Amino acid sequence: MLSDDRSGRFNDGKSAASRKVRLWSLADGVEIRGEDGFLIAVWKTADLVDDGELPGGKGLRMRCKAEPDARLTVEAAVFVRPVAKRGTFHWRIPAAMALGVAVLVGLYLALPNLARQIALVVPLETERGWGNQIAAGFERQMRACRTPEGNEALTRLVERLAAGLPPERRAVNLRVLDNAAVNAIALPGAEIIVFRGLLDQAGDPDELAGVLAHELTHVGERHPAANLIRGIGVGVLATMITGDASGMVASGAATVMAAAYTRDDEAAADRGALRLLKQAGIGSAGFATFFRRLEVLEGGKGLLPAWLSTHPETASRAAAIDAAADPRKLPPSLRDAEWRAVKSICGKAV
Amino acid sequence: MQSRIQASRPFRHHGGTGAMIAVALVNLALSIATLSIWRFWGRTKVRRLLWSGVTAWDDPVEYTGTGGELFKGFLVALVVIYLPLLGLYTWAQALVVSGDPLGTILLSVLYPLTVFLIAAGAYRARRYQLSRTLWRGIRGGQTGSAWGYALRSMAVWLLLPLTLGWVWPWGEMWLARYRLDNTCFGDRRFCCDAGVAGLYGRFAVAWLCIMAYVGLVSLLFVQTFLDSMQTGELDEAAAPMIPVMLLGAVIVMTLPWAWYRAGFYRAMAGGTTFEGARFSAQVTTWTLIRLSIGNGLISLFSLGVLRPWVALRIFRFACGVLAVDGVPDFAGIRQGWDKGPKTGEGMVSVLDGVGEF
Numbered sequence A: 001m002l003s004d005d006r007s008g009r010f011n012d013g014k015s016a017a018s019r020k021v022r023l024w025s026l027a028d029g030v031e032i033r034g035e036d037g038f039l040i041a042v043w044k045t046a047d048l049v050d051d052g053e054l055p056g057g058k059g060l061r062m063r064c065k066a067e068p069d070a071r072l073t074v075e076a077a078v079f080v081r082p083v084a085k086r087g088t089f090h091w092r093i094p095a096a097m098a099l100g101v102a103v104l105v106g107l108y109l110a111l112p113n114l115a116r117q118i119a120l121v122v123p124l125e126t127e128r129g130w131g132n133q134i135a136a137g138f139e140r141q142m143r144a145c146r147t148p149e150g151n152e153a154l155t156r157l158v159e160r161l162a163a164g165l166p167p168e169r170r171a172v173n174l175r176v177l178d179n180a181a182v183n184a185i186a187l188p189g190a191e192i193i194v195f196r197g198l199l200d201q202a203g204d205p206d207e208l209a210g211v212l213a214h215e216l217t218h219v220g221e222r223h224p225a226a227n228l229i230r231g232i233g234v235g236v237l238a239t240m241i242t243g244d245a246s247g248m249v250a251s252g253a254a255t256v257m258a259a260a261y262t263r264d265d266e267a268a269a270d271r272g273a274l275r276l277l278k279q280a281g282i283g284s285a286g287f288a289t290f291f292r293r294l295e296v297l298e299g300g301k302g303l304l305p306a307w308l309s310t311h312p313e314t315a316s317r318a319a320a321i322d323a324a325a326d327p328r329k330l331p332p333s334l335r336d337a338e339w340r341a342v343k344s345i346c347g348k349a350v
Numbered sequence B: 001m002q003s004r005i006q007a008s009r010p011f012r013h014h015g016g017t018g019a020m021i022a023v024a025l026v027n028l029a030l031s032i033a034t035l036s037i038w039r040f041w042g043r044t045k046v047r048r049l050l051w052s053g054v055t056a057w058d059d060p061v062e063y064t065g066t067g068g069e070l071f072k073g074f075l076v077a078l079v080v081i082y083l084p085l086l087g088l089y090t091w092a093q094a095l096v097v098s099g100d101p102l103g104t105i106l107l108s109v110l111y112p113l114t115v116f117l118i119a120a121g122a123y124r125a126r127r128y129q130l131s132r133t134l135w136r137g138i139r140g141g142q143t144g145s146a147w148g149y150a151l152r153s154m155a156v157w158l159l160l161p162l163t164l165g166w167v168w169p170w171g172e173m174w175l176a177r178y179r180l181d182n183t184c185f186g187d188r189r190f191c192c193d194a195g196v197a198g199l200y201g202r203f204a205v206a207w208l209c210i211m212a213y214v215g216l217v218s219l220l221f222v223q224t225f226l227d228s229m230q231t232g233e234l235d236e237a238a239a240p241m242i243p244v245m246l247l248g249a250v251i252v253m254t255l256p257w258a259w260y261r262a263g264f265y266r267a268m269a270g271g272t273t274f275e276g277a278r279f280s281a282q283v284t285t286w287t288l289i290r291l292s293i294g295n296g297l298i299s300l301f302s303l304g305v306l307r308p309w310v311a312l313r314i315f316r317f318a319c320g321v322l323a324v325d326g327v328p329d330f331a332g333i334r335q336g337w338d339k340g341p342k343t344g345e346g347m348v349s350v351l352d353g354v355g356e357f
């Protein structure tokens, strides 16, 4: 409340005119009168809002809740009792903030499961389309290796292993690409790509069979599609956090594919591989051997072979495979001639 | 430049640098703590400080936008614009990867579409900001169509390479006129009839300097490269050239360009009127260079954290140079009926940072 009559400037909120006024304090508010004494407005104390000091400190600004567009500037006012402060604390802002953070964190934690659920409802044909496109992209950058004998041997091995998969996933398409990477990848749909480097490193057909069984399990459980969806989800979350979509738009399916599988997916693929090997009547010792071989490679060259860098924790996984190993002595998964054909599929001598 | 009648400088900025830096640092801390969700409220705080520091004819300007409005606008744009666009980009890239020519066609449509959406978003953001800007209780506003503005921007950007850049002064002024002609205060519009007749001389000098410099640098590079082919030593010859070249770039390119920009701002302000009052801007080349180099260094060394300070410097600069010839008839200006958009700046906040204001 004002202690005394004061002069000020008044804007009525209807026009941009500024009017010189006199202010009279009442018991329950302020009376605003023109210089001619004509009454312009009465503002109740309960409705008064302190708008702070005029920049430069030459007066105080006030508003009235009942007339939100009107403004009053009081020249050098002295207040007996302070009016309501404008900057009262709003609980809604921290609440909205906490909710936002919770949603972001929740989405991030739920993303792997969410992606898996979405992957399950993606039609098989759509998934095959994605896989074909990505595989075709690889084939344009690297030479595809094909020999009649080699492909026949590989197809027979894959069909033997894939017999343990759900029926609609059994028609797996396997490609060998001429690249030194020690790697094999499963793509959405039912596509598997094996790089020549992996064939070079595999010591016997059972080692290759183990890796194929692992990748086939990824195919059977739709991990690649879930991975793709998860990668896109991470990009969307990153945009929500940074508020900048330019990076996400520039990155594409390629970087999304580079995202590693989750640990759960890997463990599931190892278990599934053992099951597929067993059903196909192939020993699992080669699978464990291959893990150990990669570990030696890793130590020797100081470079992580590609299949390992997307499939971490080698030693413990090799041990897990050994523990679940089939004690029976089984014949090798490929005959010698077949194995030689596979090893030389890219034209290199055995 | 002396004006005919005495022009007044009704705009003043009272905001302190310390207060703004403090807000910027608090915003940084809160943004980290909230996984960046604070940024909408933080930006609003910065704007409140920027706006409320300005007085025009001794009455302060107010910013009435809220962080919640910006946040809602962001969420809407995320769902309506960003996610569909992301889907299309992902699809197009998958097609490109598979060698389908449709992918390239799709991308060649998506890139301009994105630029188009950013331009339209920037125009809508301006409408939001003006509608949240009050003076003497009267709202600002913006008419015109965001799509129309985006189409005009696209036309300028398309003509730019076709004309080797010479469309720029005209195009830039054309867009500025569209913005200003559609800027309202209350129920009245600003009016801008600024031309580019006096600007092409300055632009020609800047254009020639830049072309000459680029040509010279490429020649030097070719020469150095050829020399190194013969001697096999590249590093020693090239190393001292780099700082010299950077310094050269500042002198040869920045000076004429700032000279052009100063001319542009003067022409733009000089062509703008509001209710019988004509604006003018006493922008000089030197003050403009000082402003931009200072702002560049602040942004660079603070990694963008102190961008609010940059915004403050721009506000101060604008308040310092803007003069008005005559006083608009304020009593005749009524409150406009348009309260502006309910949510703020969606498209821009998703597709581009755009800065503090």
Ligand SMILES: [Zn+2]
Pocket (backbone or CB within 6 Å): A214, A215, A218, A261, A266, A269, A311
């Ligand atoms: Zn795996």
